[in-house]
Amino acid sequence: MAERKPYPTDVSDEEWVFVVPYLILFPLDARQRRHDLREVFNALRYIVRTGCPWRMLPNDLPPWSRVHQQMQRWFKAGCFEAIVRDLRMLLRLAEGRAPHPSATVIDSRTLQSTPSSGGRAGYDGAKRKKGSKVHMAVDTLGHLLALHVTPANEQDRDQVAQLAQAVQEVSNQKVTLAYVDQGYTGQKAADAAGEYGLALEVVKLPEAKRGFVLLPRRWVVERSFGWAARFRRLARDYERLPETLAGLHYFAFVCLMLPHLKQASSMVQNML
Numbered sequence: 716m717a718e719r720k721p722y723p724t725d726v727s728d729e730e731w732v733f734v735v736p737y738l739i740l741f742p743l744d745a746r747q748r749r750h751d752l753r754e755v756f757n758a759l760r761y762i763v764r765t766g767c768p769w770r771m772l773p774n775d776l777p778p779w780s781r782v783h784q785q786m787q788r789w790f791k792a793g794c795f796e797a798i799v800r801d802l803r804m805l806l807r808l809a810e811g812r813a814p815h816p817s818a819t820v821i822d823s824r825t826l827q828s829t830p831s832s833g834g835r836a837g838y839d840g841a842k843r844k845k846g847s848k849v850h851m852a853v854d855t856l857g858h859l860l861a862l863h864v865t866p867a868n869e870q871d872r873d874q875v876a877q878l879a880q881a882v883q884e885v886s887n888q889k890v891t892l893a894y895v896d897q898g899y900t901g902q903k904a905a906d907a908a909g910e911y912g913l914a915l916e917v918v919k920l921p922e923a924k925r926g927f928v929l930l931p932r933r934w935v936v937e938r939s940f941g942w943a944a945r946f947r948r949l950a951r952d953y954e955r956l957p958e959t960l961a962g963l964h965y966f967a968f969v970c971l972m973l974p975h976l977k978q979a980s981s982m983v984q985n986m987l
Contacts, residue, residue, distance in 0.1 A: 719775040724760045726753065730973040737794045750777040758782040760970060763963055766947025790962035795969050800885055802972040803858040809978065815889040816854035819882050819913075820936040822896060823850045823874070824943075825867045826952040826960075835957065837866030847952045849940075849964060850874045852882050852893070855932070857939045859968040860885055864957035871895075872904035879911035894918055894932040943967050 726734070731753055738752060758776040761767060769779040776782070789795060804814040828836035828846040838845045848869060851862040861881035865874065882890050893913045895904075900917055908915045918933045943949050946967045954960040 722757065722761055722773075724764045725757045726760065726973070729977055731756075733973070733976055734798055734969070737798050738789060740788055740792060740794075750781055752785075755782050755785050759786055759966065763946050763948040763966060764970070766950065786962075787959075790958065795962065795965040796885075798969045799859050799965055799972065802969070802976070803854065803860075806858060806972060806975055807854070807856065809975075810856065812856070813889070815886045816856075816860070817889055818855055818892040818894065819852045819860055819886075819890050820855065820894045820932055821850070821852045821875070821878055821899065822933065822936040822940070823848045823871050823898075824940045825849075826949070828867075829951050829953050831955050832952040832960075835866055836952070837868030839867035842867070847957065847960065849960070850878055851936060851939065851964075852878050853936050853939045855935055857935050857942070858972065859939065859965065860890075862961055862964055864961050871898040872901055872907075875899060875904045875915070876907035876910065879908045879913045882913070883911050888912065892916060896933055942971050946970070 734756070735752070738756065755777050758772060758779075759782055761776060762769065762772065762782070769783060772779040772782065807814055807816070825839045825842045825844050825848050826846045827844055832847060833845075836845050836847060839848065844867065846867045848865050848867045848871075849862055850865065850871065852860045854860055861878055861884075863874070863877060863881070879893070882893075891912060891914060893908060894916050895918070897917060897919055899915060905915050916932075943964060946963075948963060949960075949967060952960055954963070
């Protein structure tokens with residue numbers, strides 16, 4: 716088969732060298748492997764970045780059904796969570812930070828439902844939108860720490876315990892402070908965070924607000940949501956399962972962090 720023309724979404728050689736050890740669930744030369752693993756990864760990048768429906772995947776990429784099957788295998792194995800974890804530590808070291816953060820920023824984003832996801836959708840009265848909520852925790856540089864998906868009618872404060880537990884697991888119990896908005900006020904949320912060693916700091920809006928206001932710390936997680944929104948597959952909730960939507964967010968952050976790999980690696984080597 717003739718070599719295909721590269722797509723702008725294709726992974727670079729240096730990026731592939733970094734990620735491939737995480738993605739090999741069985742040997743590259745295994746007899747049952749019918750499609751090149753790098754091409755499968757490129758196809759998934761194409762889907763998530765462009766928002767292309769599965770069945771409209773270009774013919775010069777592996778069949779959509781094979782890509783979808785492999786994607787689910789990677790999700791179940793936690794491959795992208797592991798890549799995000801190691802990339803986050805590397806990028807933090809390159810910035811002169813400790814490998815694990817001591818503070819996190821927590822917020823949620825509501826995604827409009829579609830016919831695929833409508834069966835599990837809830838109504839977010841504040842956003843006047845029916846769909847799913849992505850609850851996310853990032854470090855103070857905006858790198859993903861943890862996330863999970865619920866129907867949009869679920870309250871933010873009720874997700875604190877799950878997020879706090881996940882944050883402490885991936886940060887080696889180093890996080891002690893979480894910046895949140897006013898949706899996380901109340902003793903219940905504070906107690907839930909306290910069980911995992913986190914203190915909640917609510918960043919409030921100024922009383923006399925006019926126009927856009929850049930809130931300390933809170934803008935970091937909003938920027939991370941903006942980064943994720945550049946991936947058109949994540950513009951709405953197109954997934955039947957919430958686990959798939961969560962996994963695609965981890966994959967998107969892998970794609971966002973990989974371009975900084977070369978610079979980060981050289982800076983870390985210079986410090987050693």
